[in-house]
Amino acid sequence: MRSSLTPLGPPVSRDRVIATFPKWYTPEACLQLREHFHRQVSAACQRRNTGTVGLRLSKVVVVGDLYVGKTSLIHRFCKNVFDRDYKATIGVDFEIERFEIAGIPYSLQIWDTAGQEKFKCIASAYYRGAQVIITAFDLTDVQTLEHTRQWLEDALRENEAGSCFIFLVGTKKDLLSGAACEQVEAEAVHLAKEMQAEYWSVSAKTGENVKAFFSRVAALAFEQSGAAGPGEAEQCPAPGRRWRTNPSGREST
Numbered sequence: 341m342r343s344s345l346t347p348l349g350p351p352v353s354r355d356r357v358i359a360t361f362p363k364w365y366t367p368e369a370c371l372q373l374r375e376h377f378h379r380q381v382s383a384a385c386q387r388r389n390t391g392t393v394g395l396r397l398s399k400v401v402v403v404g405d406l407y408v409g410k411t412s413l414i415h416r417f418c419k420n421v422f423d424r425d426y427k428a429t430i431g432v433d434f435e436i437e438r439f440e441i442a443g444i445p446y447s448l449q450i451w452d453t454a455g456q457e458k459f460k461c462i463a464s465a466y467y468r469g470a471q472v473i474i475t476a477f478d479l480t481d482v483q484t485l486e487h488t489r490q491w492l493e494d495a496l497r498e499n500e501a502g503s504c505f506i507f508l509v510g511t512k513k514d515l516l517s518g519a520a521c522e523q524v525e526a527e528a529v530h531l532a533k534e535m536q537a538e539y540w541s542v543s544a545k546t547g548e549n550v551k552a553f554f555s556r557v558a559a560l561a562f563e564q565s566g567a568a569g570p571g572e573a574e575q576c577p578a579p580g581r582r583w584r585t586n587p588s589g590r591e592s593t
């Protein structure tokens with residue numbers, strides 16, 4: 341059935357409908373601990389403030405070393421495919437993924453950048469204007485985790501301080517298990533806290549956590565963008581001053 345809220349293009353698929361706030365991966369490194377939409381956003385959505393809505397699209401930039409699996413992660417989410425063969429991204433590429441969040445149409449423009457050094461100057465030209473920066477590393481290659489600091493620094497240089505949500509994502513989870521996985525995750529969580537990033541482990545091969553991860557990205561970006569209606573963005577703190585919710589559920593900034 342076609343949704344009345346998506347007048348342009350085909351309706352969003354059922355698995356792109358986000359009705360309840362998606363949960364974090366680990367509470368140790370997460371951008372906020374609320375399990376529901378912010379009350380101002382919910383109220384705006386209930387009023388269906390769709391006549392003069394805020395921005396309905398957020399730019400997401402995915403960075404990280406070559407071969408860590410950035411393209412694979414995006415393709416698993418957007419096309420539900422996985423390719424075992426490596427085809428280096430040359431420069432940049434992007435996908436637009438449409439959602440319906442709390443009843444309101446919303447899209448992510450997901451930029452896939454090249455990890456190879458020789459393409460870095462092309463890719464970095466596209467960092468500007470990001471609402472979300474995803475720094476990816478390979479869980480089986482600890483050096484790629486160490487390099488995420490530099491990738492983040494480069495991406496942040498092109499954006500206003502405190503204006504982006506940052507995610508640190510460990511890829512290829514299917515290749516690691518048990519104590520080895522726990523050890524790398526612990527290191528990554530530590531780094532994520534330093535970066536003020538939210539941490540996720542995913543597998544593009546099996547699809548584990550991929551949809552949950554992008555739903556979380558979309559919901560956080562949606563709340564912050566003002567897409568729920570006029571005035572909501574000003575009431576929602578910028579990512580640098582995120583809503584912090586203590587475990588008791590009380591919100592603070």
Ligand SMILES: Nc1nc2c(ncn2[C@@H]2O[C@H](COP(=O)(O)OP(=O)(O)OP(=O)(O)O)[C@@H](O)[C@H]2O)c(=O)[nH]1
Pocket residue numbers: 404405406407408409410411412413423424425426427428429430453454455456511512513514515542543544545546
């Ligand atoms: N086992 C496993 N392999 C993966 C996974 N994700 C990616 N790969 C493999 O890792 C290789 C690199 O993946 P890409 O997605 O092309 O890496 P990339 O980060 O986009 O690389 P650049 O475009 O050069 O920056 C490919 O051979 C993929 O099949 C995963 O979750 N599990």
Ligand SMILES: [Mg+2]
Pocket residue numbers: 410411412427428429452453454455
């Ligand atoms: Mg690629």
